[in-house]
Amino acid sequence: MLSEDILFLSVTELSKRIRARQLSPVELTESYLERSRNLGPKLNAYATLTPDLALKQAHAAEKEIAAGKYRGPLHGIPYAAKDLLAVKGYPTTWGARPYADQRFDYDAVVIKKLEAAGAILLGKAAMIELAGGMGYRFPSASATGAAKNPWNTDYWTCGSSSGSGAITAAGLAAFAIGTETWGSILCPSGFCGLSGLRPTYGRVSRTGAMALAYTMDKIGPITRNVEDCDLLLKILAGHDPEDLGSLPEAEAKYSGAEEPRGKLRVGWLMNQWKEISPEVNQAAMAAREVLEKSPSIALSNVSLPDGPWEVAAGLIVSVEGATAFRELIHSGRVAQLNDPLGKIGGYMNEEISASDFILAQRIRAVLQKKMEEVFTKVDVLATPTLPVTAPRTDANLDQELSFADPIGGIGNICGLPAISVPCGFGQHGLPVGIQFIARGLDDAKVVQAARIYQRQTDWHRKRPQLS
Amino acid sequence: MPKFSMDRRQFTLGAAAAVTALVLPGKALPEKALSITAVPDGILSQSGAAPASDAQAMDAKIQAAMAKLTPAAQAEVEMKVASIFRKYGDKLNDEQKADIRRIMAESQEGLEKMRTFKLNNGDQPADAFSAAPDEAKLHKDMGGKK
Numbered sequence: 001m002l003s004e005d006i007l008f009l010s011v012t013e014l015s016k017r018i019r020a021r022q023l024s025p026v027e028l029t030e031s032y033l034e035r036s037r038n039l040g041p042k043l044n045a046y047a048t049l050t051p052d053l054a055l056k057q058a059h060a061a062e063k064e065i066a067a068g069k070y071r072g073p074l075h076g077i078p079y080a081a082k083d084l085l086a087v088k089g090y091p092t093t094w095g096a097r098p099y100a101d102q103r104f105d106y107d108a109v110v111i112k113k114l115e116a117a118g119a120i121l122l123g124k125a126a127m128i129e130l131a132g133g134m135g136y137r138f139p140s141a142s143a144t145g146a147a148k149n150p151w152n153t154d155y156w157t158c159g160s161s162s163g164s165g166a167i168t169a170a171g172l173a174a175f176a177i178g179t180e181t182w183g184s185i186l187c188p189s190g191f192c193g194l195s196g197l198r199p200t201y202g203r204v205s206r207t208g209a210m211a212l213a214y215t216m217d218k219i220g221p222i223t224r225n226v227e228d229c230d231l232l233l234k235i236l237a238g239h240d241p242e243d244l245g246s247l248p249e250a251e252a253k254y255s256g257a258e259e260p261r262g263k264l265r266v267g268w269l270m271n272q273w274k275e276i277s278p279e280v281n282q283a284a285m286a287a288r289e290v291l292e293k294s295p296s297i298a299l300s301n302v303s304l305p306d307g308p309w310e311v312a313a314g315l316i317v318s319v320e321g322a323t324a325f326r327e328l329i330h331s332g333r334v335a336q337l338n339d340p341l342g343k344i345g346g347y348m349n350e351e352i353s354a355s356d357f358i359l360a361q362r363i364r365a366v367l368q369k370k371m372e373e374v375f376t377k378v379d380v381l382a383t384p385t386l387p388v389t390a391p392r393t394d395a396n397l398d399q400e401l402s403f404a405d406p407i408g409g410i411g412n413i414c415g416l417p418a419i420s421v422p423c424g425f426g427q428h429g430l431p432v433g434i435q436f437i438a439r440g441l442d443d444a445k446v447v448q449a450a451r452i453y454q455r456q457t458d459w460h461r462k463r464p465q466l467s
Numbered sequence: 468m469p470k471f472s473m474d475r476r477q478f479t480l481g482a483a484a485a486v487t488a489l490v491l492p493g494k495a496l497p498e499k500a501l502s503i504t505a506v507p508d509g510i511l512s513q514s515g516a517a518p519a520s521d522a523q524a525m526d527a528k529i530q531a532a533m534a535k536l537t538p539a540a541q542a543e544v545e546m547k548v549a550s551i552f553r554k555y556g557d558k559l560n561d562e563q564k565a566d567i568r569r570i571m572a573e574s575q576e577g578l579e580k581m582r583t584f585k586l587n588n589g590d591q592p593a594d595a596f597s598a599a600p601d602e603a604k605l606h607k608d609m610g611g612k613k
Contacts, residue, residue, distance in 0.1 A: 361592030
């Protein structure tokens with residue numbers, strides 16, 4: 001079993017050692033698998049482990065690398081994928097009991113890309129049932145129970161990529177793949193002290209992924225640092241003719257974030273969180289100070305435009321989700337979901353009128369223009385990822401995560417890229433995150449801003465104490 | 468709706484809460500201020516009938532939400548609730564029906580506000596349709612024949 005010092009290394013660091021043959025992909029995989037078997041169940045982190053596949057891929061990687069056939073920086077790197085990504089031969093449960101026995105005879109495009117890059121699939125990460133598509137009120141809204149936060153197991157990781165957050169934060173894999181329709185990459189990253197990237201809508205193919213909201217679903221990495229996010233997006237991005245939301249190749253392709261040529265204009269959001277807890281505010285203000293002192297950043301204060309953005313965003317998700325899970329709703333099998341809200345959410349969402357849906361889509365277009373104006377003044381927006389630290393695993397989220405989130409709604413209906421990176425700790429030893437958001441296709445700029453911040457801080461190097 | 472939502476925990480709720488205030492650098496609000504929603508009895512048991520006090524509390528919430536609405540909006544809520552019960556009533560227990568009534572009533576206010584957003588006739592929806600689908604996809608769908 002390799003030491004935690006190795007298992008908590010970033011992908012970038014692991015790959016250097018693997019390429020130099022100082023680290024065996026097989027030994028690394030075996031160590032992550034053992035750790036996953038020991039700690040995974042305590043955290044409700046995995047839906048399924050795939051040890052046979054992982055060891056097969058690890059042995060193949062080791063053999064290829066020994067033969068001088070190095071595929072690149074993901075070769076021999078073990079990871080976990082959210083359980084809404086199809087993996088041939090294994091269950092893909094979407095986190096939901098009605099789909100407990102579901103299997104597909106193909107791999108999701110993201111899985112194929114990672115396999116081609118030589119990455120090793122350790123298992124399928126636990127998730128909130130249907131990615132929260134029918135709504136949920138409790139962290140236990142998952143076939144595998146509430147995912148526990150490695151920093152304090154009485155607390156939640158956040159959803160819907162709840163297992164992806166737990167796995168990466170606990171050092172059970174080098175990275176994990178998450179998805180976001182609204183908050184599901186940024187929130188687990190923020191609550192678990194991780195670096196998570198939500199790419200521009202259409203940049204990463206969703207073929208083979210469960211659909212929740214066709215015009216809002218995105219797939220992205222949850223990692224230990226910004227460099228890993230950058231690396232993974234380079235591998236995951238690209239056009240897919242099978243995905244109607246996929247951008248043309250010239251736009252979808254991601255070459256990575258270079259060093260900024262001039263000062264990066266960062267706008268600190270002044271009207272994102274209506275209220276913020278004192279310890280989060282303290283960490284956020286310290287992060288702001290780091291940005292302010294950076295010679296690479298020109299910091300200013302910025303406000304989001306006023307409008308019913310969140311209602312429009314919620315309405316679009318609701319309607320698209322109601323069509324995506326139409327059969328589940330009509331059959332009444334939503335009753336098999338864990339969450340009391342999930343059991344009835346689909347019935348309510350079906351009542352939204354076509355007129356209101358189109359109205360929301362028209363408002364969405366207006367908002368896109370307004371955000372374009374915002375991004376003429378700044379390159380990147382910054383704000384705390386969340387105004388609180390993680391709630392308890394038995395919390396009623398209607399009470400404890402109940403606040404306005406305008407940039408969440410705006411960012412997701414406009415398809416804007418965003419990244420969350422850790423910026424400190426709050427009460428109960430729980431992490432605090434800061435997020436950066438940019439204009440569509442400016443994924444490199446959120447990486448640049450986060451990179452500048454991470455070079456000045458070491459929050460991303462902290463790791464939880466787990467027995 | 469929002470309510471902060473992770474992939475819409477509760478999609479159609481509480482738009483009234485979406486009004487934000489300035490959070491100035493260095494200005495932290497007291498922790499108790501985090502309890503934004505006054506829903507102290509919001510936890511529902513997952514099966515069986517709710518105790519009378521819970522049912523009364525739920526009824527009070529429904530009444531409070533409905534009181535904020537115009538008669539037309541109230542009628543819309545009732546119509547939608549009736550539609551749900553007509554289609555799915557046999558699948559719902561009393562507690563779930565009350566929950567639906569509460570959520571539909573609470574979400575209506577946000578919907579009403581959204582409807583007042585000023586748009587021009589020419590403001591088009593941001594939908595995904597394109598009359599020129601990707602050529603590669605088209606080619607494949609036609610079995611490789613152009």
